[in-house]
Amino acid sequence: AQDCQVANIPVMQNFNKSRYAGQWYAVGKKDPDGLFLLDNIVANFNVDEDGITTATARGRVYIFKYWEVCADMRATFEDTSDPAKFKMKYWGVSALLQTGYDDHWVIDTDYDNYAVHYSCRKVHEVNGTCADSYSFIFSRHESGLRLEDQQIVSAKKHDICLAGKYRRVTHTPGQCENLTPIDS
Numbered sequence: 001a002q003d004c005q006v007a008n009i010p011v012m013q014n015f016n017k018s019r020y021a022g023q024w025y026a027v028g029k030k031d032p033d034g035l036f037l038l039d040n041i042v043a044n045f046n047v048d049e050d051g052i053t054t055a056t057a058r059g060r061v062y063i064f065k066y067w068e069v070c071a072d073m074r075a076t077f078e079d080t081s082d083p084a085k086f087k088m089k090y091w092g093v094s095a096l097l098q099t100g101y102d103d104h105w106v107i108d109t110d111y112d113n114y115a116v117h118y119s120c121r122k123v124h125e126v127n128g129t130c131a132d133s134y135s136f137i138f139s140r141h142e143s144g145l146r147l148e149d150q151q152i153v154s155a156k157k158h159d160i161c162l163a164g165k166y167r168r169v170t171h172t173p174g175q176c177e178n179l180t181p182i183d184s
């Protein structure tokens with residue numbers, strides 16, 4: 001049964017952040033209000049010897065509506081009492097880019113092929129559902145999800161009440177390299 005209250009959203013059980021580390025390609029995205037990352041989104045998670053998780057991420061963004069750049073982003077993660085729920089502080093290498101402090105929840109992953117991420121920025125006070133969320137569908141493979149993972153991911157999109165709200169995230173070789181390098 002589906003429960004759209006943020007507090008009841010099921011996350012990955014026994015989440016292992018070391019196995020989640022490494023490179024992920026965003027292949028699908030549900031955008032938040034005032035979207036930021038558009039396409040060519042690649043994230044790299046790192047867990048150091050003290051268990052501290054950090055990430056670098058790259059993606060194409062628009063600044064001031066028309067100025068297209070590749071954003072170099074950085075993030076640090078704070079653990080919470082649930083191993084699959086993190087608080088993520090993020091900022092751009094360039095000061096023109098977005099900064100923020102968001103939830104970063106891992107809904108499901110097999111670590112080797114797919115991961116479903118979820119973040120709710122604003123909860124409706126009246127009923128506890130999410131008023132402003134975003135979600136990444138990550139793949140270890142730039143080409144996208146394997147057929148066998150697509151069904152699992154579809155079911156998870158439904159579980160987090162975001163079925164039908166995703167768009168495809170494209171990866172164009174060389175896309176970012178050709179853009180204005182304000183953030184190098």
Ligand code: DAO
Pocket residue numbers: 031032034035036037038043055056057073074075090134
């Ligand atoms: O793209 O609309 C958006 C919201 C995303 C904000 C966070 C981006 C920077 C940090 C990415 C780390 C890995 C998810």
